[in-house]
Amino acid sequence: MTSLFSKFDGTAGALGSLVEAGGRNPFSVVIEKPVSSTVGIIEGRETLLFGTNNYLGLSQSPRAIKAAQDAAAACGVGTTGSRIANGTQSLHRQLERRIADYFGRRDAMVFSTGYQANLGMISTLAGKDDYLILDADSHASIYDGSRLSPAQVIRFRHNDADDLYKRLKRLDGTPGAKLIVVEGIYSMTGNVPPIAEMVAVKRETGAYLLVDEAHSFGVMGERGLGIAEQAGVEADVDFIVGTFSKSLGTVGGYCVSDHPELELVRLNCRPYMFTASLPPEVIAATMAALEDMAEHPELRTQLKDNAARLHAGFHGLGLNASKQVSPVIAVTLEEIGQAIMMWNRLLDLGVYVNLSLPPATPDSRPLLRCSVMATHTAEQIDKAIAIFKQAALDAKALPEAA
Amino acid sequence: MSETVESVSALIIQKLLANPKVPRDIDGNCKIMDDLAFDSLAVMNFVMEVEDDMDVSVPLDKLADIRTINDLAACVVDLKNKG
Numbered sequence: 001m002t003s004l005f006s007k008f009d010g011t012a013g014a015l016g017s018l019v020e021a022g023g024r025n026p027f028s029v030v031i032e033k034p035v036s037s038t039v040g041i042i043e044g045r046e047t048l049l050f051g052t053n054n055y056l057g058l059s060q061s062p063r064a065i066k067a068a069q070d071a072a073a074a075c076g077v078g079t080t081g082s083r084i085a086n087g088t089q090s091l092h093r094q095l096e097r098r099i100a101d102y103f104g105r106r107d108a109m110v111f112s113t114g115y116q117a118n119l120g121m122i123s124t125l126a127g128k129d130d131y132l133i134l135d136a137d138s139h140a141s142i143y144d145g146s147r148l149s150p151a152q153v154i155r156f157r158h159n160d161a162d163d164l165y166k167r168l169k170r171l172d173g174t175p176g177a178k179l180i181v182v183e184g185i186y187s188m189t190g191n192v193p194p195i196a197e198m199v200a201v202k203r204e205t206g207a208y209l210l211v212d213e214a215h216s217f218g219v220m221g222e223r224g225l226g227i228a229e230q231a232g233v234e235a236d237v238d239f240i241v242g243t244f245s246k247s248l249g250t251v252g253g254y255c256v257s258d259h260p261e262l263e264l265v266r267l268n269c270r271p272y273m274f275t276a277s278l279p280p281e282v283i284a285a286t287m288a289a290l291e292d293m294a295e296h297p298e299l300r301t302q303l304k305d306n307a308a309r310l311h312a313g314f315h316g317l318g319l320n321a322s323k324q325v326s327p328v329i330a331v332t333l334e335e336i337g338q339a340i341m342m343w344n345r346l347l348d349l350g351v352y353v354n355l356s357l358p359p360a361t362p363d364s365r366p367l368l369r370c371s372v373m374a375t376h377t378a379e380q381i382d383k384a385i386a387i388f389k390q391a392a393l394d395a396k397a398l399p400e401a402a
Numbered sequence: 403m404s405e406t407v408e409s410v411s412a413l414i415i416q417k418l419l420a421n422p423k424v425p426r427d428i429d430g431n432c433k434i435m436d437d438l439a440f441d442s443l444a445v446m447n448f449v450m451e452v453e454d455d456m457d458v459s460v461p462l463d464k465l466a467d468i469r470t471i472n473d474l475a476a477c478v479v480d481l482k483n484k485g
């Protein structure tokens with residue numbers, strides 16, 4: 001008889017050698033207690049957090065914490081239902097209005113996670129005869145949305161506007177709408193797309209454009225609206241999807257748009273309809289975090305400075321770090337064994353980053369993915385750079401100093 | 403414009419052999435993931451190169467049904483004939 005679980009044999013083997021090689025299971029790290037936005041207790045030790053996506057440090061915002069406490073006291077801790085049934089309270093409507101207004105858009109839909117926002121928007125917008133045109137390095141939630149959609153799905157080369165154009169041109173004359181999906185900052189590498197060129201392609205080919213600003217919201221643009229704001233192309237972006245789980249420090253996802261049909265999407269979108277809505281305390285905390293972000297543009301300046309400091313530090317060590325400066329900085333290594341060793345040494349020495357292994361990485365090489373925060377101090381960044389140096393030497397990822 | 407499954411399959415094999423990690427004795431019946439040890443991402447990236455050569459886009463849902471080199475060739479020929 002076939003075991004239901006034999007399909008996991010490969011995973012079991014890979015995990016076994018991963019733990020054997022490094023002494024830890026990198027997928028079961030426990031942050032025993034967050035001390036601040038930048039420090040957590042891991043294995044009983046104070047550890048610098050350089051892999052939390054908490055770009056503005058707002059997970060620890062006093063205003064958001066207070067708002068959550070008040071909302072829980074006033075409204076309870078859960079909605080026990082779907083947005084289209086009993087799961088919409090005044091707070092949900094308020095948050096949608098605030099998000100839409102913040103982006104200067106007609107309407108917003110709030111989802112229970114950012115993953116579901118992509119899953120829902122992509123699968124609902126692209127119907128049977130339509131085409132989804134995805135960047136090859138898209139996040140899993142974008143790929144999963146495309147699998148839930150009956151549309152034909154075509155990948156174009158990562159950040160390559162010419163390739164996007166070529167693939168849309170091949171579809172000339174086919175019926176069906178075309179929806180291009182790109183990200184504002186790519187989550188694994190920190191790469192930023194040539195959005196103005198992509199907008200030009202969209203215009204010429206009559207396609208629609210959806211931008212996932214998961215990592216660029218709160219980070220790019222004068223008001224923190226993301227890459228569309230920074231590049232001045234907001235009017236050409238039909239749909240912006242994002243998450244509350246990074247810059248705003250809470251949880252939940254959203255889509256904003258000027259298309260009035262968003263109201264109808266609500267009634268056709270399975271990942272929106274068939275799940276419980278966000279609890280009141282999360283909604284209230286998110287609104288408070290949004291106020292923090294709006295009132296403190298200096299957080300964004302600090303974040304940029306911090307990202308530049310870590311980026312320069314890594315390049316100064318001779319590490320193969322991301323080319324562009326963004327709060328996502330990936331260090332690419334050549335061998336998986338080296339990456340595992342270095343990741344473990346980093347944690348031993350007091351720095352937590354994300355270990356990303358192929359095939360979850362773009363080019364089958366392993367990555368140590370770091371995310372920088374506005375709340376990191378210069379000393380914390382310098383300490384992290386020094387620890388990276390030591391860990392890289394220990395893992396033989398850097399040549400021994402002469 | 404008269405590609406056949408045989409000619410496209412030959413082209414794919416030639417492309418694959420340019421990669422030193424690919425076994426030398428492959429033929430059209432080889433399973434791309436099982437026999438060549440490509441992971442899902444490597445398959446998608448390889449197909450992109452074939453797409454460039456053949457000036458065709460293979461939708462991802464079609465890719466899900468492709469096991470062998472000949473399957474991929476047949477799919478490309480089919481898309482070309484439709485286009």
Ligand SMILES: Cc1ncc(COP(=O)(O)O)c(C=O)c1O
Pocket residue numbers: 113114115116118139141183187212214215243244245251252253
């Ligand atoms: C690009 C991108 N989109 C969407 C998501 C999903 O967001 P969430 O974690 O809020 O579900 C993430 C992060 O996980 C992401 O990196």
